Amino acid sequence: MKLNRVNVIVTVLSLGSIAVALGYTAAQLPPPANKKAPTAEQSVKPVTTSAAVSLLPQVGVVVVNGQEYQAEVVGFGEARPRYELTLSAEVSGKITQVNRQFESGQVIKKGALLGKINxxxxxxxxxxxxxxxxxxxxxxxxxxxxxxxxxxxxxxxxxxxxxxxxxxxxxxxxxxxxxxxxxxxxxxxxxxxxxxxTHITAPFDALVVSRDIQPGSYVQTGSQLGTLYSVAEVEISVPLSELQWQNLPAFDNAQLVKAPWDVTLFSADGLHQWQGYIERVEQHLTQTSRQRSLIVVVDNPLLQTTDLYPGTFVKAHINGKSLSNIWQLPSSAISQQGDIWFVDDQGLLAKAPATVAFEKDGFVYVSPIVTEQTNEQKNQPSVMQIVKRPLSSFKVGTKVLAKVEV
Missing domain, CATH: 1.10.287 (Helix Hairpins)
Structure with missing residues (x-):
């Protein structure tokens, strides 16, 4: 019986300790939350001006104004020899001798004996x-x-x-x-x-392109003997658009004879370059492109540091005249639709068609766009914030935050 009483006493004391602990814990808990919905005044805080600005979409812009730049005209063409001759027999007879130099790829001097006819x-x-x-x-x-x-x-x-x-x-x-x-x-x-x-000779310093005879063959008057290209110089016909012609001085063929206009030529891969000059300009439009061409000449093309072979496709860079009041923009500033996007004085997006004068080294040079602001300030240089990388999702009138980029 004593053991049972002890167990009962211990059990009662344990239950009392637990009750005390639960009471203390309940005293430490916060009062229950009010389940009633808060009012609008309690839940909405006033938004500051800086917070509103931070919510605007941000666009990168470049600040431009009209300056003077030297135009550069870029055209393309193929190097062609000044003379391309299909060498023909003047008399009939059997070929008795063919010069070893009369082979494709060989360069021969004027008057060199190429072969003999009986x-x-x-x-x-x-x-x-x-x-x-x-x-x-x-x-x-x-x-x-x-x-x-x-x-x-x-x-x-x-x-x-x-x-x-x-x-x-x-x-x-x-x-x-x-x-x-x-x-x-x-x-x-x-x-x-x-x-x-009966002595077949070269009429000028030439590159042998092909030979069509051999010893023992019989030729008649007019028979083709071979093909020769002159090597003294090559010509590149560079067709230009009307806008490109406007960026160049008014060339006169008589003046070009006295003072040729320098031109830098580049290979298609850009690894090689040559120095040439404008020898003349054509006075007619081609039937295919409806454009007028200028003729660039390179002297001694096979004696250059890198040979300029006939048939090479080249890119011509021609320095033009100086243009005033022109904007220099990164090429990315022109949208796919050919527009210039800008941020006006009120921070709104706007656009205008781009009038491109020329392109050079990753930049595009355009005529300034005319807005109400620039129209009112005709005597002041027009300073504009041009969007550097316009997106197709842009909409005119959208409020934005302009960030100037270098």
Whole structure:
């Protein structure tokens, strides 16, 4: 029984301790929250001005004003030799010799012997022509002597006046003998020329593009022997738009002969460059592009640090005239629709069509856009905040926060 009483006492004391602990904990808890909804005045705090501004969409802008820049015109063209010759045979015959230099890729000098045509028949014709000239000279001398005798006989006859017929003094016979000699000389000249044509020579310093003959082949007058490109210079025809022509000085061909205009040429990959000059401008529009071209020349193209081969596609950079009151913008500032987006004095987005004068080194140079503000301040330089990277989601009149970027 004693053990049971002890257990009861311990149990009662434990329950009392627990009750005391629960009471203390309840005393420390905060009063229950008021489940009633708060009023608008209690839940909404007043928004400050800086907080409102921070909620505006932010756009990067560049600040520009009109300045003077030198225009640059960029065009494209293909390097072509000044002379492209399809070499043809002047006489017929069998090819007896072909020069080892007469091969594609070889550069040959003017007058270099490229090949020979059998000249036996032409040498025979030359000898015959020489014989005919000698005979014609003899006939003329005999006719001159007979004419002198006829004139002496007429004078001895004692007749006065002129003979009734020119045949008396052999005047027509003398004219015929003189003409025969002239004809024989022309035949001799042609025979000599035919003999020279049996030697195939280069008419200018040239690059051999192709050879179409070989020893033993037979050619006729007009047969193609090969193709030659002149190597003294190459020409690049650069077509330009009307806007590009406006950015260049008014070139005159007579002035360009005295003072050529320098042009820098670049390869398509931009790794190589050459220095050329404008030799002339064309005075007509091409039927395909309806544009007018200028002709750029590079001297000694195969003697450059990097050879400029005929057929090379090049990019021409031409310094133009100075343009005043022009904006310099990053190329990204022009939208896909060709517009310029800007932030006006009220912080609103606006746009205007871009009038591009030229592009250079990642920048685009445009004419200033005219707004009500700039129209009222005609005597002041127009300073504008131009959006650097306009988005397709932009809408005119949107309030934005402009952040100037370098």
């Amino acid at each position: 000249d036996t028949s032409y040498q025979q014709a030359l000898t015959q022509a020489q014989t005919d000239v000698a005979q014609a000279e003899l006939d003329l001398l005999e006719e001159q002597r007979q004419g002198e005798q006829a004139k002496a006989e007429w004078l001895r006859s004692g007749l006065s006046g002129e003979p009734a017929s020119p045949l008396v003094l052999r005047t027509p016979q003398l004219a015929q003998a003189t003409a025969a000699l002239d004809n024989a000389k022309q035949a001799l000249k042609k025979a000599q020329q035919d003999v020279s044509y």
